[in-house]
Amino acid sequence: MADEREAAGGVAARLAVVCAYLEEIRTDLREGPGEDEGPVEHLLVTVREGGDLTGPLAALHAILQVGGDPQGLDGYTDHAGTIRGVRPAGISDRPTEQVYLCPIRKCGRYWWPQSTAEVPRCAISGTALRRERL
Numbered sequence: 792m793a794d795e796r797e798a799a800g801g802v803a804a805r806l807a808v809v810c811a812y813l814e815e816i817r818t819d820l821r822e823g824p825g826e827d828e829g830p831v832e833h834l835l836v837t838v839r840e841g842g843d844l845t846g847p848l849a850a851l852h853a854i855l856q857v858g859g860d861p862q863g864l865d866g867y868t869d870h871a872g873t874i875r876g877v878r879p880a881g882i883s884d885r886p887t888e889q890v891y892l893c894p895i896r897k898c899g900r901y902w903w904p905q906s907t908a909e910v911p912r913c914a915i916s917g918t919a920l921r922r923e924r925l
Contacts, residue, residue, distance in 0.1 A: 807900030813914035823858030891920035
């Protein structure tokens with residue numbers, strides 16, 4: 792049971808990366824050896840149809856690695872906590888009790904509200920991240 796939760800967490804984290812960095816990933820695929828966005832498009836179709844994401848995410852990760860990025864999907868980050876952080880989820884030193892999460896409840900993407908910044912949109916569904924209270 793713990794292995795299943797860990798695997799689901801990995802899928803959610805990698806899907807969050809795809810959502811947050813979709814255009815950058817597409818560019819990297821177009822400029823890579825295959826010059827093909829097919830793997831990311833296949834993943835997006837699988838998400839929208841509610842299929843198992845494990846295989847398409849693994850394939851996209853491997854293709855990015857073959858294209859010259861040894862970290863694959865794990866290398867995309869803004870170093871500001873959008874995808875990863877040093878604190879466990881739900882623990883923050885920020886004064887707000889609001890957090891924005893994946894609107895389709897498929898990935899681990901989160902975003903902390905910022906005074907003048909517009910709420911990011913999910914690159915997969917096209918809708919704004921959903922607001923939740925901690």
